[in-house]
Amino acid sequence: MEQLLNKFQQIAAEPLKTAQYWKEKTGKKVVGCMGLYVTEEIFHAAGLLPVVILEKDSPILRAQAHVQSYMCGYIRSVTDQALAGDLDFIDCIISHDCCHTIRMTTEIIKRNATGIKDIQPIFLPVTIKKAESWTYTLQELSFLIEKAEKLAARSITEDDLMQSIQTYNKHRRLLKRLYQLRRDKPGIISARQVSNIVKASMLMPKEEHNAMLEPLLEAMENKTVEANNKIPVIVSGSLCETCDEYVLDILEEVGGVVVDDDLYVGSRYFATEVDESLSPLTALALAYVNMVPPCPTRHDPDNKLSDYLINMAERARAKGIISVIVKFCEAHYYSYLTFRRGIKEFNIPEYLIETEHEGVSPAQVKTRLQSFIESIRG
Amino acid sequence: MSNEKKIVNRVKCTANISGLMDNFYKDMFDDNKGPLCWCVGACPYEMFSAANVRRFQTENHAARISTRQEQAMFIEVAEAEGLSENVCSYAKINIGFALMMARGEEDKIPERYRLPKPDMIFALNTCPTMIQWCDMLSDIFKVPKFVVDAAYIYDENNWDRNVEYVKSQLYDFVRFLEKHTGQPFDWARLNEIVYLMKQIAVEWRAARELCKNVPTPASFLDALIAMGPKNTVRDEASLAFYKDFHNEVAQRAKDGIGVLEQEKYRIMWRGNFPWHKLGTLSRMLAKYDAVLISGVYGLGTYGDHAIDNILPDGFDLSDPLRTIAAEHCCRSYTRRFDWKMDHEFRRHIEEFSIDAVIIHSPRTCRPWALTTYDMAREVEEKYKLPVLVLEVDHTDPNYFHDAQVETRIKALLETIKK
Numbered sequence: 198m199e200q201l202l203n204k205f206q207q208i209a210a211e212p213l214k215t216a217q218y219w220k221e222k223t224g225k226k227v228v229g230c231m232g233l234y235v236t237e238e239i240f241h242a243a244g245l246l247p248v249v250i251l252e253k254d255s256p257i258l259r260a261q262a263h264v265q266s267y268m269c270g271y272i273r274s275v276t277d278q279a280l281a282g283d284l285d286f287i288d289c290i291i292s293h294d295c296c297h298t299i300r301m302t303t304e305i306i307k308r309n310a311t312g313i314k315d316i317q318p319i320f321l322p323v324t325i326k327k328a329e330s331w332t333y334t335l336q337e338l339s340f341l342i343e344k345a346e347k348l349a350a351r352s353i354t355e356d357d358l359m360q361s362i363q364t365y366n367k368h369r370r371l372l373k374r375l376y377q378l379r380r381d382k383p384g385i386i387s388a389r390q391v392s393n394i395v396k397a398s399m400l401m402p403k404e405e406h407n408a409m410l411e412p413l414l415e416a417m418e419n420k421t422v423e424a425n426n427k428i429p430v431i432v433s434g435s436l437c438e439t440c441d442e443y444v445l446d447i448l449e450e451v452g453g454v455v456v457d458d459d460l461y462v463g464s465r466y467f468a469t470e471v472d473e474s475l476s477p478l479t480a481l482a483l484a485y486v487n488m489v490p491p492c493p494t495r496h497d498p499d500n501k502l503s504d505y506l507i508n509m510a511e512r513a514r515a516k517g518i519i520s521v522i523v524k525f526c527e528a529h530y531y532s533y534l535t536f537r538r539g540i541k542e543f544n545i546p547e548y549l550i551e552t553e554h555e556g557v558s559p560a561q562v563k564t565r566l567q568s569f570i571e572s573i574r575g
Numbered sequence: 576m577s578n579e580k581k582i583v584n585r586v587k588c589t590a591n592i593s594g595l596m597d598n599f600y601k602d603m604f605d606d607n608k609g610p611l612c613w614c615v616g617a618c619p620y621e622m623f624s625a626a627n628v629r630r631f632q633t634e635n636h637a638a639r640i641s642t643r644q645e646q647a648m649f650i651e652v653a654e655a656e657g658l659s660e661n662v663c664s665y666a667k668i669n670i671g672f673a674l675m676m677a678r679g680e681e682d683k684i685p686e687r688y689r690l691p692k693p694d695m696i697f698a699l700n701t702c703p704t705m706i707q708w709c710d711m712l713s714d715i716f717k718v719p720k721f722v723v724d725a726a727y728i729y730d731e732n733n734w735d736r737n738v739e740y741v742k743s744q745l746y747d748f749v750r751f752l753e754k755h756t757g758q759p760f761d762w763a764r765l766n767e768i769v770y771l772m773k774q775i776a777v778e779w780r781a782a783r784e785l786c787k788n789v790p791t792p793a794s795f796l797d798a799l800i801a802m803g804p805k806n807t808v809r810d811e812a813s814l815a816f817y818k819d820f821h822n823e824v825a826q827r828a829k830d831g832i833g834v835l836e837q838e839k840y841r842i843m844w845r846g847n848f849p850w851h852k853l854g855t856l857s858r859m860l861a862k863y864d865a866v867l868i869s870g871v872y873g874l875g876t877y878g879d880h881a882i883d884n885i886l887p888d889g890f891d892l893s894d895p896l897r898t899i900a901a902e903h904c905c906r907s908y909t910r911r912f913d914w915k916m917d918h919e920f921r922r923h924i925e926e927f928s929i930d931a932v933i934i935h936s937p938r939t940c941r942p943w944a945l946t947t948y949d950m951a952r953e954v955e956e957k958y959k960l961p962v963l964v965l966e967v968d969h970t971d972p973n974y975f976h977d978a979q980v981e982t983r984i985k986a987l988l989e990t991i992k993k
């Protein structure tokens with residue numbers, strides 16, 4: 198188990214290395230996914246490797262001249278990577294227009310990062326449940342299929358798409374099993390380790406990730422955890438980027454244990470399965486408009502974040518909810534407040550942490566999380 | 576450079592604006608004029624008129640509060656409720672205002688800003704903030720909402736598809752309005768108002784173009800004050816006002832009457848405006864014989880595309896909903912930033928004898944802030960003009976420090992070689 202966990206950790210530590218290596222080995226093309234909703238299956242079906250472009254820990258240097266310090270750290274870091282040439286090996290970047298920051302920055306990258314081979318914005322409806330949105334989504338996904346076909350210089354058949362959907366669904370189910378095990382045996386795996394596993398899955402071929410997950414899950418099933426008096430909590434948010442691992446570490450150091458999450462590099466990534474009984478394009482579009490986790494950047498009035506997180510907390514028997522907002526992520530600020538107003542009647546303790554690329558003082562985070570956990574312990 | 580107070584010779588008829596807008600807001604209390612909708616964003620106000628629904632624009636209301644520098648209280652209320660300081664300051668003001676109303680604290684609100692509670696909320700997301708903001712209002716007042724999603728047109732070849740996308744939602748909105756008013760939608764009235772908007776656009780555009788004259792007969796600040804009726808009221812009285820505005824500006828141009836006694840520096844503005852510092856900025860610039868000639872902000876609404884055929888759609892009176900949809904699709908935020916917005920920006924620099932450019936990068940508005948660094952570089956490199964990027968805010972008072980801004984403006988003017 199330790200060995201596998203180390204491997205996930207190594208992949209997660211150097212985000213683009215695996216894809217670069219894959220490209221050298223196979224001679225095939227790599228597609229970078231920016232933003233929240235790029236349909237990876239489509240590129241996978243063309244024999245390409247879709248990987249998620251995540252933030253990098255290094256200081257932001259070049260991007261400062263183009264993107265204000267009062268924009269989210271994710272986008273500043275991605276712009277910096279683009280300007281530094283880190284993304285030049287990627288054959289095409291698909292940038293999903295999940296918010297205005299990403300919309301404008303995509304254009305900034307296009308204008309200034311001369312080494313970028315191709316960067317393509319896509320727009321998916323914000324009001325996901327309208328009739329118009331359905332047609333629009335189908336059109337946009339068809340456009341992605343054409344794009345993938347051009348990139349791979351081959352056509353994508355319905356069978357190709359279905360096989361990719363199956364591979365991705367299998368992957369989703371394996372990750373769901375991992376989460377089930379964490380709910381059943383709190384503390385069996387640390388929040389940081391789970392984050393590494395999901396992060397690695399965003400950076401490598403799903404088949405290989407599946408092959409690593411299966412023995413890990415088996416080992417976990419056979420493992421027991423000692424009873425402890427840690428406070429079970431769930432963590433939500435951190436859009437577009439990995440939730441800062443030190444936050445997760447501190448949370449578990451001060452007496453909490455993460456029993457479930459609604460993080461972007463977490464359950465949000467695999468929560469929505471694609472219906473294998475429908476035609477592939479319809480199924481993929483349906484997975485978008487019927488996405489399971491409520492998204493702060495989308496509009497779906499009937500899918501409330503407060504209900505979703507309350508259910509998640511109940512299912513995992515969690516005693517507190519921690520929201521993590523990437524500083525300057527405007528949509529999330531609103532959605533957090535609506536969530537906070539929505540859970541008032543449930544009397545469940547909640548706490549907000551804002552993270553910044555440049556980091557916030559761990560000592561401060563520690564004091565605050567400690568008092569939050571202690572207040573639940575009562 | 577002297578330090579005495581300089582006279583700013585404003586376009587006289589703009590003095591009528593405050594009365595016009597006061598009356599408009601007074602009407603919000605008139606129950607005979609149909610239900611009340613609070614509108615977030617640049618909305619299809621013509622449709623509300625045709626449905627006999629009272630409405631106002633929440634940003635305009637927030638700006639109104641800010642021009643008298645009374646916004647801080649509302650911002651504090653919103654932030655105390657848990658809304659981040661980094662959210663658009665218009666939204667903070669309006670949500671703070673809404674929270675106070677919902678809590679029955681109306682008596683703390685200065686009388687001139689008071690409003691009735693909404694019967695419904697509407698948003699059109701030319702900026703993504705608007706949907707979330709609309710949701711929050713609907714949650715605070717527990718009233719129905721209608722949201723129109725305007726797509727991002729990253730490729731001009733997608734123009735038709737995107738206009739149809741918006742138009743089809745506007746059709747649904749007609750049904751929503753009919754349901755909530757219990758009355759049939761007045762299509763003839765809609766046509767009248769769209770035609771009215773076309774006439775307003777002609778007057779407005781003509782008046783603006785006259786600012787190419789030296790000295791300029793009107794300033795950007797005159798335009799900012801004058802844009803309220805065009806952007807939110809949209810009725811016969813608005814057209815009458817823009818005719819007066821155009822006539823007066825034309826007369827001034829003919830007589831060689833400028834905004835300043837001595838017009839030494841002609842400055843162009845880009846971005847939304849710090850409403851709370853309208854007077855301060857005007858005086859600050861006048862002190863050094865500088866005037867804001869034109870600006871890319873809020874001026875193109877119902878205008879440029881229709882007249883210049885910059886965009887594929889002009890006014891099409893046979894299809895008013897498509898015209899309205901096209902109008903919303905051609906907003907700078909819904910299009911690639913190097914397309915329309917830059918087009919107007921560059922045209923102004925080239926045609927209005929500009930000496931320097933001030934670019935506003937607001938701290939709480941991502942749509943106006945992003946790309947400004949690149950634009951500043953382009954102005955310097957391509958047009959060899961001095962640029963000042965002002966990182967303040969459209970209404971949040973915390974980011975504007977008079978002395979600091981004045982020092983920077985002075986430094987900008989000193990680099991202009993005359």
Ligand code: SF4
Nearest residue numbers: 269296298436437526
């Ligand atoms: S983290 Fe938030 S602000 Fe940044 S790109 Fe993602 S959705 Fe936009």
Ligand code: SF4
Nearest residue numbers: 663702704940941942
């Ligand atoms: S465009 Fe800017 S100022 Fe206007 S509502 Fe959006 S964030 Fe606020």
